[in-house]
Amino acid sequence: MCTGANYTTRDHYFGRNLDLEFSYNETVTVTPRNFPFEFRKTDPMRTHHAIIGMATIADGYPLYYDATNEKGLSMAGLNFPENADYKPEVAGKTNITPFEFIPWILGQFETVGEVKAALETISLVDISFSVDFPLSPLHWIISDRTASITVESVKEGLKVYDNPVGVLTNNPTFDIQLFNLNNFMHLSKNPPEKHFSDELEFDVYSRGMGAIGLPGDLSSASRFVKVAFTKMNSVSGDSESESISQFFQILGSVAQQRGCVEVSPGKFEITIYSSCCNTDKGIYYYTTYENSQVTGIDMHKEDLDGTDLVDYPLIKGQQIRMEN
């Protein structure tokens, strides 16, 4: 389904895999400060932080999948079927629709701390964008350089979890995902230690055996453990090239290969795109399933005081560099 993560070297990076069996013509979309954001049940924002991220533009409105604002705050929505539960309008609350949630947060806040405070008065209201764009069941990861949270609107209400791992996949609810990591606490980047018996001899016949037990299937619970292990153990130089490469390697550890997950006969879930935004510099990088070259868009090269969306269609075919 999907995997989101953040990562810090010298700069802070935030991105995600979008895993689906189809594509909605998503583009890298820059929303400048004076693009007028309307909201269905609360006041519009005439001016706001500029935003860059992946979005489907529908009726002139950027439906963001994942995005970062010019202050470095980032947010991604990931599939959360059966668990996501949006509410009827609640009096006395700020009622935000799920499709407005990323613009409303990134339009005005700079830090996760500010977001946490604001979420105390928020309700996610069950209003869809249009007949063509019904409500998606989502939950969200929101990160700045120093902290991440996960937001889930479930039957019991809006839950806000500190996310010390800085990754998110899909079901089950985040508390169970985090609890489940306890079952893997012994996994190690180092060779396994011998505890089975003092009287037997064992052979460390391969490198990597310290992490035996790490799951490799593509279910959301297994991807959570795998990407958490990969991220928490990641080592990287801090140049832009090294950092980006490591980030895409982290996401690659839970990428979905065509054929491994059959959704319906002949339909396969794949990693449509992987993104990595340098949230300090406002540069959004991505690869696609078929195009492994990194493409980049720098928000600061656009007119951020403008009023119109700027969007870059994805480059999807393999961009081969022939040497002869």
Place this chain on the structure above:
Amino acid sequence: MCTGANYTTRDHYFGRNLDLEFSYNETVTVTPRNFPFEFRKTDPMRTHHAIIGMATIADGYPLYYDATNEKGLSMAGLNFPENADYKPEVAGKTNITPFEFIPWILGQFETVGEVKAALETISLVDISFSVDFPLSPLHWIISDRTASITVESVKEGLKVYDNPVGVLTNNPTFDIQLFNLNNFMHLSKNPPEKHFSDELEFDVYSRGMGAIGLPGDLSSASRFVKVAFTKMNSVSGDSESESISQFFQILGSVAQQRGCVEVSPGKFEITIYSSCCNTDKGIYYYTTYENSQVTGIDMHKEDLDGTDLVDYPLIKGQQIRMEN
């Protein structure tokens, strides 16, 4: 350590991950037909099939890691520590050193069938290339369009296994790797079926749950299962772009991220490069750990009747395509 695989769409592809904590200045190297191949204990080849692949050139000799000849026969050597056992020179056998094995095979044969016949009189002799290049403990995967074999020189002698999966990693010996797949025969690209109990309700809460139990650690036994599952279930269009992309996705499923396998304090095994050769067209593609763009070299654009090696140093930094 390493993973090799082949894959067929319209054309046939062969490649590998090289997983190590250091690099030997390997380059994409084309050996033309008239490059003189000397062998330590058998007759030289004055003329032979042209070869393209990844090699370290030492004293003018191409020490191939993986390669394909102009007839489409391919071969890769993968690490096989503790198990590889090379022999003293044997009278009555063709004594080939491990570092000569790829040139000797690819120089003269066109099919796996021919190779199997030739292997009956071969012994791998324990002679190293030089003081600086001691013997590597290796085993090999050899593939043409229709079949693959694995060759292992072990204590008991030279073993040649049919390789119906068309993948190879490292330890243990191939018979055990293949046997171990039996323990995973139930894994599926489809959602899990309910067999636990008729009286309980279960929730298929995520896509991909049909493969729960697939290992995700980076040990050689786990990579064998994971890459076998990914390859055997792979679905791809048959264009060059789609085929290459799928092949790199297959290898990506068992790539090694820096930090996950610590070899010695501060030293980490990573996927130095991934290769994918279109064995029908003689085009060798690769990516490196930090450069995810595919780079290609076409053997047929070189003078294949020449006598001199042609080599292309690897492009290693991330090649970002900025859109603005």
Place this chain on the structure above:
Amino acid sequence: MCTGANYTTRDHYFGRNLDLEFSYNETVTVTPRNFPFEFRKTDPMRTHHAIIGMATIADGYPLYYDATNEKGLSMAGLNFPENADYKPEVAGKTNITPFEFIPWILGQFETVGEVKAALETISLVDISFSVDFPLSPLHWIISDRTASITVESVKEGLKVYDNPVGVLTNNPTFDIQLFNLNNFMHLSKNPPEKHFSDELEFDVYSRGMGAIGLPGDLSSASRFVKVAFTKMNSVSGDSESESISQFFQILGSVAQQRGCVEVSPGKFEITIYSSCCNTDKGIYYYTTYENSQVTGIDMHKEDLDGTDLVDYPLIKGQQIRMEN
């Protein structure tokens, strides 16, 4: 730690493993109808249902671990460390101490349905039996012939879960234990089906391979899955001998062998006793770690209209029947 379960053939059976590193001189204890039950914060019961079960008798009071009343309602308390959270006395609620919970429930109710209704007004109050018997962190399984529930007093309050599996172990909370079964829904008593690949041959080299993936360690989450699988697939004749034997086999599948779980240096958790009560006939059977012979006590052979506890010390040494 512990495992509880119920099972139905012609009669209904209920029992548990008590897994600990020490024993509290527990005895099989019959409480007759006119034994006066005092409660710390609510009215005493002068007369009540007769009860049989395992208890430590302290100051004349039966501290039951697991028990069944003459109406066939059964209940067991199992360790629930870190999660159990008992409350200060709450006005307007019936405040029951954890050590009174089994007598209070079994003393007056006949069915799980009645218990569920009563639990709506209950609060488990944080009063210990004495300085020598501090509060144990527990949760409970309550079963009649047709239904089971799990009761957990946690930080958020008193949770009552339907328990369709009819088993209980320890941590984590019951909702997570039940959710976790989804990850094992494919496990089967039948041989594995081949889904990995149509192109490879696999060998079902052993019986029992359909349940590969079933955990075998002794942690509470793993025991929950293992005992659930064993119970849900159990097949038994319906005689008393066959039924009891099958029940002890189910509990045996998650028994704790001395040495496998070291609690502190030289201290090992073991299955102190296993119990199996025929809840229809009021006969309580048990085995101990060292005595595998089944010992039985029939509550109906005691004076159930009496006022005094009757207790049978456990027979703990192996009772070998020598044939010559």
Place this chain on the structure above:
Amino acid sequence: MCTGANYTTRDHYFGRNLDLEFSYNETVTVTPRNFPFEFRKTDPMRTHHAIIGMATIADGYPLYYDATNEKGLSMAGLNFPENADYKPEVAGKTNITPFEFIPWILGQFETVGEVKAALETISLVDISFSVDFPLSPLHWIISDRTASITVESVKEGLKVYDNPVGVLTNNPTFDIQLFNLNNFMHLSKNPPEKHFSDELEFDVYSRGMGAIGLPGDLSSASRFVKVAFTKMNSVSGDSESESISQFFQILGSVAQQRGCVEVSPGKFEITIYSSCCNTDKGIYYYTTYENSQVTGIDMHKEDLDGTDLVDYPLIKGQQIRMEN
């Protein structure tokens, strides 16, 4: 299928689970010293060591499943389908049929060392006992107080493996079973250590988590790992009651519960009996699936200089000790 093991406290114990879906009227059978042992292709033994064990007596011949001789040497045959390969009669070898193998070994040897020497000239010949008792595909564990070996007659010939674990189950071949233990070397009786990440907090929420990853299904490869872990970590007092109890606990860790392995519709493999022989005292103990009381037969209470087999039918119903 089956599990064999040995264990040493003050005395040495040897036994096994017989896991099948049917029973052959096996009895505890004592063969005295002067019972005439005929062999199909080698000389008879007119006098020999006395033997006690479980056997089906057919046409007056004890077909032993597992047995111990008066010198303390023990041997058990376990199912080894598809792998066992018996040979045509070989000139120059001592040709022993599989059904004669236990009497031939236990009749004359005292130690594993002697057996190893004798096996150098042995061939297991493909002659069945009778039309009604065709050849069983078996392999064997042979133990004395200080060592164990495994004997397998496979396509390549007779293999004799040192067995440092002192356990045996069924397929695959013993070298693979032993190799597979490497994948579990990190399993521990102690709580798991935190290696996943220094930056995250983990909760050891249950005892026993140090062995997470230990398999619990009933396939032969999984039982090998589980029983090896249980045995190698076993702790026991050295009295007869404690030792026997611990031994049956070890075997119980891999017992087969009715319903968990369906062999054909409505037919289930179960642990028909578990045995434990005190090999120093010559006392053979057993339990059955339905009779958990330990029954014992002491070979030294029989006339060991006799000529006739003595057999004790199994006591199979649950032997309940009612206390009131």
